[in-house]
Structure formats: C-alpha cells, structure tokens
Amino acid sequence: DEQMILQFQITLYGDDERLVMARDITRLHRLEQMRRDFVANVSHELRTPLTVLSGYLETYSGMADQLPGRMSRGIEQMRGQTTRMQNLVNDLLLLSRLEIDQGGQDDAPLELASMMDNIRRDAEALSSGSQHFEVIIDEARRLVGSEKEIHSALSNLVFNAVRYAGEDRHIRLRWASHADGACLEVADDGEGIDPHHIPRLTERFYRVDKGRSTATGGTGLGLAIVKHVLLRHQAWLEIDSHPGAGATFRCVFPRERLASAESEAPAALT
Numbered sequence: 001d002e003q004m005i006l007q008f009q010i011t012l013y014g015d016d017e018r019l020v021m022a023r024d025i026t027r028l029h030r031l032e033q034m035r036r037d038f039v040a041n042v043s044h045e046l047r048t049p050l051t052v053l054s055g056y057l058e059t060y061s062g063m064a065d066q067l068p069g070r071m072s073r074g075i076e077q078m079r080g081q082t083t084r085m086q087n088l089v090n091d092l093l094l095l096s097r098l099e100i101d102q103g104g105q106d107d108a109p110l111e112l113a114s115m116m117d118n119i120r121r122d123a124e125a126l127s128s129g130s131q132h133f134e135v136i137i138d139e140a141r142r143l144v145g146s147e148k149e150i151h152s153a154l155s156n157l158v159f160n161a162v163r164y165a166g167e168d169r170h171i172r173l174r175w176a177s178h179a180d181g182a183c184l185e186v187a188d189d190g191e192g193i194d195p196h197h198i199p200r201l202t203e204r205f206y207r208v209d210k211g212r213s214t215a216t217g218g219t220g221l222g223l224a225i226v227k228h229v230l231l232r233h234q235a236w237l238e239i240d241s242h243p244g245a246g247a248t249f250r251c252v253f254p255r256e257r258l259a260s261a262e263s264e265a266p267a268a269l270t
C-alpha cells in the first residue's frame, strides 16, 4: 500500500546516449507533506484562542475612560499585537492550503474590472490619502481563474505598493496583453528595491528591511502567497525594480488562461 516516489534526471550525450538517474524521494515528499499539514493544523488551532483574546481586548478598549492610563495603553498594545498575530495566522493558513491542494475547483471567467475597482477602494482607505490610484483595462479577454485567489494575490501586491512606495506616489493597476498571453500588473513610482533582493522576495518571511516591514503591518508572507496563487494558474511573477525608480509586479498568465472576448465588444473597440 506504500507508494514510492521517484525523481528522474535524464542527461543526453550526443545523439543516442542517455544517462538516466533515479532518486527515491519518498521520504522527502512525506516530510514535506507533514510540514504542510503541521503548519495548517497549528494555524487552524490558533484561530479560536486569538478570536477570544481579541474579543475581550475589544471590550476593554471600549472601557478606556474607566481604566488608568497605563492600563489602557497596554490594552491598545495588546490589541495591535493580537491583530498582527491574527493576520499572520490567516496568511499561514491560506499559504498552506494553497500548497496542499492543486486548486482549479472554482475557476471561472473573472470580472477583473470590478475586482480591481474594489481593491483600489480598499487601498485608498488604507493609504494616507496622498497616494494616487489608477485602474487601466487594456485587454478585452477575461481571465479564467479563482476569484478568491486572484483577489488575494492582487490585493497583496496593491497593499505592498501602498505600504512601501511612500507618500505622494502613483499606484497603477493594469490588465494588459503580454507576449505570452496577458498580465495583471501593479506598478508604483516609489522607492523601489535593490535588484539583488528580487530573486528572494517570494520566499516566506524574506524582507528587504525587517524593522520597517514589521512596523508597516506586513506578515512577510504576501509575495509567497502571490507566487503560489500564480503557480496554480500556470502563471508567473515578473518583478521589475530599481532603487528610486519604483517597482512593477507583473503576473503573467498564459494564453490558455484567457476566455474569448465577450460577444458585446467594449465601447472603446466599436
């Protein structure tokens, strides 16, 4: 009943010689599976106690005027940290769910224009008011994917732009065509990222500036989530950035992920 998992590596020499190597990765695979299940279970189990904690803290915070100053400041601190822990646990749970199953169950043609508009509205609420947002639709075909997952990937990218680009910047969301299909792009004209960090940005908990990211409220899992969502859509992430020249995060979807344009052509094309 035990399944064995083998990894093959085939090397070609000249026209007709091949070297085939097989490696037994059964144990490795099982360990990896245990790690995922463990993270998923722990995150799940932590949710209830955190909900109880934040419920009480919410109540006490509403009674601030009846409490000594030091105590109510402490309660505010606890509330902030509890929210941070809840965000972290939710992101961990989301990430391990993305890793555990293959996805594709709720794929459908998406209304990207309204999704992008909603995310822009949420981002405006989060931003200090000095940032300018723009939503552009340059591609008539619809993306076929999971609404929940694409929404969470796109909002991670947009909220990162809000957090890291800085004051008085422009943030642009765009659905456009691309040589390989189409792309969903989030660009800002903020501080940018040093190129040597770029290959590691999608690793769990990798941050360019650890102190700063913790203060901005990120969990360190945002881009890892984006990467896994894209993997499930046969898509990939391209990151273009230079210090002082802003950052562009481009989710590239292959042609197979595009539904044909709707029968009624958009006004701009008629």
Ligand code: ADP
Binding pocket: 156, 160, 161, 164, 165, 188, 190, 191, 192, 193, 201, 202, 206, 207, 208, 209, 213, 217, 218, 219, 220, 221, 222, 223, 224, 247
């Ligand atoms: P975090 O929770 O730290 O935001 P992410 O995985 O979402 O975690 O992002 C990883 C790191 O990438 C961030 O800590 C930040 O240093 C960098 N980063 C992400 N988006 C941008 C951006 N638009 N501009 C500059 N740096 C960014």
